[in-house]
Amino acid sequence: xxxxxxxxxxxxxxxxxxxxxxxxxxxxxxxxxxxxxxxxxxxxxxxxxxxxxxxxxxxxxxxxxxxxxxxxxxxxxxxxxxxxxxxxxxx
Numbered sequence: 001x002x003x004x005x006x007x008x009x010x011x012x013x014x015x016x017x018x019x020x021x022x023x024x025x026x027x028x029x030x031x032x033x034x035x036x037x038x039x040x041x042x043x044x045x046x047x048x049x050x051x052x053x054x055x056x057x058x059x060x061x062x063x064x065x066x067x068x069x070x071x072x073x074x075x076x077x078x079x080x081x082x083x084x085x086x087x088x089x090x091x
Contacts, residue, residue: 039084040085040088042084043080043082043083044086044088045085047081047082050077054075
């Protein structure tokens with residue numbers, strides 16, 4: 001059962017933990033829902049859009065070390081975006 005929010009010693013509102021959940025876990029769960037949702041959405045759509053930046057590199061050919069590093073950096077960024085955006089809209 002959940003109890004209503006109460007004031008703690010410093011006069012700020014503290015949500016009480018629910019069913020064996022500590023206050024820290026409760027706050028983390030609330031923050032994870034509000035902060036992680038847009039981050040996951042951004043990761044998902046970044047992972048969708050980044051491959052289009054590979055097309056010009058692959059079409060013109062990767063000749064120099066700078067182009068190789070750009071390609072590898074884009075590939076690494078795409079992998080990070082896939083990892084972050086994977087949970088987006090999974091129910």
